[in-house]
Amino acid sequence: xxHETVFRLIVGLGNPGRQYSGTRHNAGFRVVDELARRxxxxxxxxxxxxxxxxxxxxxMLMKPQTxxxxxxxxxxxxxxxxxxxxxxxxxxxxxxxIPLGELRLRPSGSAGGHNGLESxxxxxxxxxxxxxxxxxxxxxGALVDHVLGGFEPDELPxxxxxxxxxxxxxxxASAHGxxxxxxxxxxxx
Numbered sequence: 350x351x352h353e354t355v356f357r358l359i360v361g362l363g364n365p366g367r368q369y370s371g372t373r374h375n376a377g378f379r380v381v382d383e384l385a386r387r388x389x390x391x392x393x394x395x396x397x398x399x400x401x402x403x404x405x406x407x408x409m410l411m412k413p414q415t416x417x418x419x420x421x422x423x424x425x426x427x428x429x430x431x432x433x434x435x436x437x438x439x440x441x442x443x444x445x446x447i448p449l450g451e452l453r454l455r456p457s458g459s460a461g462g463h464n465g466l467e468s469x470x471x472x473x474x475x476x477x478x479x480x481x482x483x484x485x486x487x488x489x490g491a492l493v494d495h496v497l498g499g500f501e502p503d504e505l506p507x508x509x510x511x512x513x514x515x516x517x518x519x520x521x522a523s524a525h526g527x528x529x530x531x532x533x534x535x536x537x538x
Contacts, residue, residue: 376443421472447484
């Protein structure tokens with residue numbers, strides 16, 4: 350049985366620029382890159398949206414290039430123009446409160462201290478924006494140093510497996526709905 354696509358827009362949060370590419374804060378970008386790779390599509394910069402975007406089947410992939418704390422403006426402008434309801438947007442982001450390798454899908458809620466998600470929620474005008482949180486592990490020192498730092502070499506196999514699993518979760522949620530995906534992916538790997 351075929352299901353209609355639930356999410357018309359999958360947004361990965363991160364910071365643009367080579368200096369941020371391997372950081373924990375760019376986990377959302379990594380997941381969107383994996384979705385693009387699987388679909389054999391290339392993300393391209395669209396100045397109108399200040400984002401890298403790609404068409405991927407019946408949905409769009411997006412990586413705002415506005416820096417994390419301003420992501421919401423790009424998401425809101427794109428969604429408004431394409432008449433995408435907030436419930437049809439899946440935001441993929443890093444979360445330092447979740448152990449490395451774990452995922453949490455949620456239909457709504459607060460930003461939980463994540464400035465990128467807070468920007469999206471403010472600009473969309475609701476906390477009812479589905480999100481996929483990618484666990485990056487807790488900080489042993491300053492949070493900003495943790496999220497803007499790279500993964501340790503011994504963490505990389507777990508990170509790569511988690512990126513793949515997060516892409517699986519996004520695809521599954523699009524095909525079968527958020528609740529079914531939550532039941533399957535909100536468990537320890």
